[in-house]
Amino acid sequence: MHLPININDLIHGKSVEWERLEFKAGWNPLAVLHTLCAFANDFHNLGGGYIVIGVEERAGQPVLPPAGLGVSEIDSIQKEVLNLGHNALQPFYHPIIVPTLVEGKHLLVLWAPGGQTRPYKAKLSLGKDAREWGYFIRKGSSTVRAKGADEQELLSLAATVPFDDRLNQRARLDDLSRDLIRDYLAEVGSDLAKPARTMPIEKLGRQVNIVGGPEEAPFPLNVGLLFFNPAPQRFFPATQIDVVWFPEGTGGDKFTEKVFQGPVHQMLREALDFVRRNYLTETVIKHPDRAEATRVANFPYAAIEEALANAIYHRSYEEREPVEVRISAEELVVLSYPGPDRSVRLDQLRAGKALSRRYRNRRIGEFLKELDITEGRSTGIPKILDAMKRNGSPPPEFEFDKDHSYFMTRLPVHPQSRDAEGNRPVTGGITGEAGTKSALSQHQVEILRMCLKESPLVDLLKLTGRSDRTKFRHQVLNPLLVAELVEMSVPNKPRSSLQKYRLTEKGRAWLKAAKQRLP
Numbered sequence: 001m002h003l004p005i006n007i008n009d010l011i012h013g014k015s016v017e018w019e020r021l022e023f024k025a026g027w028n029p030l031a032v033l034h035t036l037c038a039f040a041n042d043f044h045n046l047g048g049g050y051i052v053i054g055v056e057e058r059a060g061q062p063v064l065p066p067a068g069l070g071v072s073e074i075d076s077i078q079k080e081v082l083n084l085g086h087n088a089l090q091p092f093y094h095p096i097i098v099p100t101l102v103e104g105k106h107l108l109v110l111w112a113p114g115g116q117t118r119p120y121k122a123k124l125s126l127g128k129d130a131r132e133w134g135y136f137i138r139k140g141s142s143t144v145r146a147k148g149a150d151e152q153e154l155l156s157l158a159a160t161v162p163f164d165d166r167l168n169q170r171a172r173l174d175d176l177s178r179d180l181i182r183d184y185l186a187e188v189g190s191d192l193a194k195p196a197r198t199m200p201i202e203k204l205g206r207q208v209n210i211v212g213g214p215e216e217a218p219f220p221l222n223v224g225l226l227f228f229n230p231a232p233q234r235f236f237p238a239t240q241i242d243v244v245w246f247p248e249g250t251g252g253d254k255f256t257e258k259v260f261q262g263p264v265h266q267m268l269r270e271a272l273d274f275v276r277r278n279y280l281t282e283t284v285i286k287h288p289d290r291a292e293a294t295r296v297a298n299f300p301y302a303a304i305e306e307a308l309a310n311a312i313y314h315r316s317y318e319e320r321e322p323v324e325v326r327i328s329a330e331e332l333v334v335l336s337y338p339g340p341d342r343s344v345r346l347d348q349l350r351a352g353k354a355l356s357r358r359y360r361n362r363r364i365g366e367f368l369k370e371l372d373i374t375e376g377r378s379t380g381i382p383k384i385l386d387a388m389k390r391n392g393s394p395p396p397e398f399e400f401d402k403d404h405s406y407f408m409t410r411l412p413v414h415p416q417s418r419d420a421e422g423n424r425p426v427t428g429g430i431t432g433e434a435g436t437k438s439a440l441s442q443h444q445v446e447i448l449r450m451c452l453k454e455s456p457l458v459d460l461l462k463l464t465g466r467s468d469r470t471k472f473r474h475q476v477l478n479p480l481l482v483a484e485l486v487e488m489s490v491p492n493k494p495r496s497s498l499q500k501y502r503l504t505e506k507g508r509a510w511l512k513a514a515k516q517r518l519p
Contacts, residue, residue, distance in 0.1 A: 003050075003111055004208045005370055006189035007100050010050060010109070011062055018060060018141040020049035025056035025067055027077050030126055032110070033084050034136045035143045037122035040093045041154060042114030043137040043146070045162055047366035051095075053077065054107035060141055068105025077108055088123045090133065091115075096207065113209045114362060116161055119154045163318055164223040164361040167212050171220045171235060173201050180228040180263060181208060187495070188370045209363075223363035226264050226317065233261050238320040241271040241308070245279065246328040259322075264364065265371055266492075268312050271325065273494060276301055279327050282479050283417045296392055298417035299332045301478075303387035303396065307409040309373050310380040311336035313365050314407070332411045339404030384409065392416075443476050447501075448511055451486050454500040477501070485510055 039049040056063040085094040095112040124132040135146040185193035205211030210224025226232045233239045241260040260271040285294040311323045321337040368374045397410040443464040466472045480486040485507035489500040
């Protein structure tokens with residue numbers, strides 16, 4: 001057995017928040033039982049969690065190097081876990097058990113996805129005559145017994161398995177793409193990536209937890225089809241992102257539309273890349289009292305990324321409505337259906353303080369988090385607010401109706417990114433005050449020259465003497481991509497290890513025209 005994520009990332013908390021992770025220095029059957037019960041109940045729809053046995057915890061952090069377990073303990077603990085799942089949990093429940101080796105020490109990882117038949121209850125003690133049972137849930141990083149209102153709410157979830165975690169009996173295992181699964185496992189650094197090449201698809205699907213049902217009748221889960229089928233819209237109509245541009249404003253007669261479909265993470269990345277390349281500009285504002293200019297985006301990319309990722313995460317895949325991105329000279333709007341959970345209040349949302357008690361798509365969120373696309377802990381709205389503020393843009397607007405039937409995020413254009421007449425944003429490249437083109441930086445000119453031949457990012461960083469990739473992309477490379485002076489060699493996979501950058505025809509023309517004045 002293998003975990004769907006890298007064990008080192010798990011231990012160092014790089015991809016799983018502490019609410020979904022518990023460390024145990026040694027084998028404590030009762031504590032493990034209650035935590036398994038809590039993860040199976042998945043009270044907050046986060047996708048269950050992990051128990052790492054053989055690592056001591058101190059003040060919420062793992063103590064490394066790990067203490068580890070004796071080789072003889074590994075087999076006996078696995079047998080006890082199976083016995084607990086049969087005799088001390090109702091309904092019976094079994095985690096996925098993975099022995100592993102970290103820093104020369106033997107560990108045992110229990111992966112406990114949210115159960116299909118919750119609520120689960122566990123014995124309060126393991127004595128011979130124990131008769132009492134209780135429901136357990138996670139509260140922060142602790143496992144607690146559910147009582148009072150928490151217990152009633154947990155019981156109300158009995159028939160509510162989230163849509164993305166349900167079996168799809170209209171699909172077959174052949175509808176899952178082994179190549180897409182392998183690409184995902186490789187990207188998140190899972191040890192499962194290599195054996196996935198030859199492993200039977202049912203076994204692979206069960207280890208990634210995208211296949212369910214009895215052995216004699218296995219079916220893909222909806223989340224598996226959304227991420228690992230080339231055309232999920234076959235199973236979930238309107239699973240797409242529509243990007244619509246209104247050159248005359250939303251009240252005008254003209255518009256252009258581009259539709260993005262495919263596995264949800266690829267669809268999201270492709271739509272974001274399209275918006276970035278075609279509709280985002282940077283304006284350079286020069287100041288008479290100082291040498292340093294101010295650079296502002298018409299719409300900050302970080303805000304768009306969060307808004308669109310949130311829409312993909314929280315939309316309903318049962319409703320036949322696409323996610324829309326509507327762009328005009330005045331605003332960029334992201335619209336999805338339905339609205340947020342009923343526990344979210346609009347005034348709290350606008351203040352960036354809303355905390356959802358329910359996540360509609362716990363498994364979609366789990367995969368997006370592993371891919372570093374979203375965090376899934378109510379951080380999206382604060383990040384949008386922060387990105388707009390840092391760019392000097394007007395504050396974003398959020399809206400939904402009293403029935404929570406839709407959710408809209410509106411990003412107003414930065415007022416200083418408009419043209420000289422003040423009626424539309426400047427488009428078509430790196431711009432200066434009043435919409436006039438400004439000179440490129442010396443580093444950008446050097447990159448244009450290097451990109452006459454395809455060059456990887458590491459060579460561009462070395463050329464400019466920079467080490468911070470994030471700042472380099474934001475300050476140097478992305479403006480060239482937005483201005484279409486440089487392009488990617490693998491545009492559909494921005495994070496590809498084979499990615500290189502090359503000059504476009506527009507970039508060649510720029511260099512040729514500027515040859516006389518360039519140093």
